[in-house]
Amino acid sequence: MRSRLLVVAATIVFLVMGSSTFGEGQGRTVKVSFIDTVTAGPQAQCDGFQIWADWVAQYTLIMHLDDAGNLLRQNNLYRVLGESIYYNSTDPAKAVSGGPGEVQPQSVNSVTGVIMFQGLGWKIRIPGAGIILAETGVTVLQCEPYTFANCVVVRDAGWNQVNTGDWAAVCNYLQ
Numbered sequence: 001m002r003s004r005l006l007v008v009a010a011t012i013v014f015l016v017m018g019s020s021t022f023g024e025g026q027g028r029t030v031k032v033s034f035i036d037t038v039t040a041g042p043q044a045q046c047d048g049f050q051i052w053a054d055w056v057a058q059y060t061l062i063m064h065l066d067d068a069g070n071l072l073r074q075n076n077l078y079r080v081l082g083e084s085i086y087y088n089s090t091d092p093a094k095a096v097s098g099g100p101g102e103v104q105p106q107s108v109n110s111v112t113g114v115i116m117f118q119g120l121g122w123k124i125r126i127p128g129a130g131i132i133l134a135e136t137g138v139t140v141l142q143c144e145p146y147t148f149a150n151c152v153v154v155r156d157a158g159w160n161q162v163n164t165g166d167w168a169a170v171c172n173y174l175q
Contacts, residue, residue: 027067033060035081043086046171055084055098076106078121086124088174096132096173098124113145122162124170132169135162 037056044051060077084098104121107114122135137158143151156163 027072028065028069030063030065031061032063033058035059042089044165044167044170046088046167046174048090049174050089051086051167051170051174052089052092053084053086053098055102056081071110073110074108076108077103078106079103086170086174094174096124096126096170098122108148110146113143113148115141115143115148115151126173132173133161133167134159136160139163 035056035058037054039054040052041054042050043053057078057080060079062075063071064073064075066072080099080102083100084102085095086098087093087095101120102123104117104119106118107116109115117139118137120134120136122133123131124133125131135158137160138155139153139157139160140155141151142154143149153163161167
């Protein structure tokens with residue numbers, strides 16, 4: 001989910017920049033950083049309830065443009081500030097913390113259509129029991145160049161409970 005939010009945020013920034021005029025004959029690198037608050041975002045479906053999450057994150061986008069101002073590639077960093085909270089949608093008092101340290105670097109290549117996510121994008125822990133859900137390692141998607149349509153996972157290495165939908169331990173804890 002966080003990676004999808006980052007791609008959406010990057011797309012919005014790029015569309016806004018698309019209306020800007022860039023100098024002839026010079027490529028450009030543009031850096032944008034902003035903070036976003038996500039509230040009550042559904043993350044997973046459990047038996048009888050959804051897991052929702054709230055967090056605040058800092059996005060840093062570094063866009064590499066060609067001479068005409070077209071996006072060639074982009075490096076992004078998504079970092080949760082503090083701890084995220086995951087909770088039962090029908091009983092918000094049943095909650096568990098995520099983080100600290102949820103961070104996901106991402107590289108997007110418009111020319112090749114390759115998107116790569118890495119890092120510790122998700123980390124949910126139960127006090128006294130430790131981490132019960134994590135998304136770590138590297139995920140590589142091959143998409144159509146420039147449009148990023150028809151993406152296919154070509155590599156998914158690491159602890160991948162979010163990508164595989166393995167939220168059972170979190171569902172059990174939040175019942």
